[in-house]
Amino acid sequence: MNLRQKFISILVVVGSLFLVVIYFISTSVLLKGFVKIEDQQNQNNVNRFSELLINELENLTTSTISWSTWDESYNFVKKPSKKFLLSNYLIDSIMDSKFSRVMYFNLAGDNLFTQDYDLINRKFVITNKFTLDDFKNNVIKKLKINELSKPRVGFYKTVNQLEYFSLNPVLAGNGKGEYIGYLVIFRALDKEFIEKSRRIMKSDLSLDYFNNLNDLNITSKNVDFHKTKERVNAKIRFPDYLKKGQLVFNIPMPRKISMHGEDTLFRYLGLLTILVAASCLIVFKVFDSSVLQRILKLKEQLQLISRNNSNLIRVEVTGTDEIGKLSEGINYTLNAVDQKQLIINRTSKFSALGEVAASIAHEINNPLAVISGLSAQMAKLIENPDFDKTEFNKKIIKIKMNVLRIEKIINSLRFIARDGDLDDFVMIGMGKILEDVETLCIERLKHQNIKLITKDFDPAIKLRCRPVQIAQVLVNLMNNSVDALEDQEGAWIEIASSIVDDKIVISHSDSGPKIPDHVALKMMDPFFTTKISGKGTGLGLSISKNIIEQHGGMISLETVPNTRFIISFPRLLS
Known part of the structure; x- marks a missing residue:
């Protein structure tokens, strides 16, 4: 998982946790608030209905109290006047008051008058005998007159319907305050009552x-x-x-309030989800452009430096923040590494030149000895008045040839010894590079009776390179072979070149034995050497590999019966 994916995962997790927290807070606070309001409203509705029912009972009680006083004038209980009770006036009053039944009882519990009314059709109906007897036996006969300080109210179920009633004692008309009976008025809990309640309750x-x-x-x-x-x-x-x-x-x-609250909450959470997603996207875009893209660019630049193995490329410093400081630190490190690499390269180069220094000195001493001998001979010729000019000129020519030989050695040595790490890449024939390498190493090869084979080397092949560095690589390989072939009879070193497909291939092999696999794996590692202490730095092959990679090429060790290094360069670069 890369940094971008990790950051996206973090945003998703943080955003999800935020939404979960908001959801639980919303459900625990907002929804509970909506439910509380709804519960309060429902309780208010119940209270309103209870008040409605209480008002109905109070109204019926008031009517019962009012009607019970009629007995003072008309003696309904002692001498019921059915004619009056059944008069149109009374019927209209009963109908208008919505009474469903009127009953008169004496103190003995005898029913003196009972009449049911059809309020819808405004007419009399016959009272059910079971209803009358049930009410008389279970209500009237259980009353104690001394307990009737106020009217009795309650609900009552008849055979046909549910009713509520009010019962009030009837006083005698003599003014002595004596109770003589009871008046009971009923009101039906019928459809009209239900519809009325529905309208009020909505x-x-x-x-x-x-x-x-x-x-x-x-x-x-x-x-x-x-x-x-x-x-x-x-x-x-x-x-x-x-x-x-x-x-x-x-x-x-x-549940309009809670359902509306849920809908509102879910819309709010949906909008919040969109806002969180948009915020996360904005944060990601800002982070991506200000951090991730710069880190990725820094990564690409480091990969380019690693791939090209170039000491000329530096990372771009973008800004003064931590990433900018990191870029500066990387450049500082690269500069320090390059400086150390230059020192290591020079050390390796001088080490390689040191290995051929004795043979170079011997190579120079030979022509110097020849020049010295020819000079002595020429001095003697000059002393003779009849010296032969032809012989003298021949000796001068020999001296010039040896001087040129010394000059060639010195030029080759100076060419390879100078610092070429910052040279420009130029097109040069491989023959010129091999000539300088051979000039420096030939005397050492002769000294150890090592044969140099170049029959398959094409000097016309041109390579775009830093010539000094390529020569350094070949000198390193040559020195390694010479050290490995010490005291070997019939030793040889072969250098070949060819063009294979789109690559320029240089092969360097010798008559030494095959290098073991476990050693071959470490051959290119810095400071790894198989030479005895004091004879090698362990940097030659490592630096050679670095140089070849800077040229866009590759160097590898082939597992063949003998030791063979293969160097390849892209032909397009040449």
Whole structure:
């Protein structure tokens, strides 16, 4: 995983964690807030219905109290005047008051008058005898007159319907405050009541009756809320007067607030997700352009430096931040490495020249000895008045030839010894480079009876290179071969060149034995040497490899019966 992928992963993780935290905070705070508001609203609806029902009971109680005083004038209980009770006036009053039943009882519990009313069709209906007897036996006969300090109210289930009633004692008309009976007025919990409640509540409403509390599937509280995803069902229960069952008002209330809150929250989270994604994208773009791209560019430049093995390329310093300082530090390190590399190259070069120094001195001494001898002979010729000019000129020519030979050796030595690391690349024939190398090494080869074979070397092949560095590579290889072939009879070194496909190939092989594989793997490593202590620096092949790579080429060791190094250069560079 690269740095860009890691940063994207970090952004995704951080963004996701942020959204998760926001989601949990939102659900725990906002949604709970919406639910709390909704619960409060639902409770208000229940309270409003309870107030409505209480008002209905209070209104009925007020009517009962008002009607019970009529007995003072008309003696309904002692002497019921059915004619008056059934008069049109009273019927209209009953109908307008929405009474579903009117009952008069004396203190003995005898029913003096009972009449049911059809409020919809505005007519009398026959009272169900079971309803009358049930109410008389379970309510009236259990009353104690001294306990009736105020009206009794309650819910009552008849055979046909559910009703609520108000019961009030009737006083005698003699002004003595004596109770003589009871007036009971009923009002039906019918469709009209339900519709009226729905209009006031602005919600659906239904009424059920349960004989067993366990059938209600609610708690012991008077109000219970059952929540689903889309609605809250409120169940308001009231026991009937006889405590035989429960009246349950069902109020379904849609969860508009919480559902709207959820929709709002999800829209908010969706928008927040888009904003977080956009923010992450912006952060990534800024980070990518200000950091990643610069790091990648720095990486590419370092790869270019490594690939070309060039001491001329430096990384671009972009900015004064940490990356800019890193670039400066890399350039500083490269400069220091280049300086040390130059020192190492010179050390290796001088080490290689030191190995051939004795043979070079011997190579120079030979023509000097010849020149010295010829000079002595010429001095004697001059002393003779009849000296032969022809012989004298021959000796001069020989002296010139030896001087040229010395000059050639010195020029070759000076050519290779000078610092060529910063030279420009030039086109040069391989024959010229080999000639200088051969001039420096030939005497050492002769001294150890090593034959130099160049029959397959094409001097016309031209290479675009730094000639001094290529010569240094060949001198290093030549010195290694000479050291390896010491005291070997019939020793030879062969240098060949050819063009293979799109490459210029130089082969350097000798008659030495095959190098073991475990040694061959380390041959190009710095400071690795198989020579005895004090005879090698271990830098020759490492520096040679570095030089060849700077020229865009490769150097390798072939596993053949003898030792063979192969150097190849791209032909296009030449």
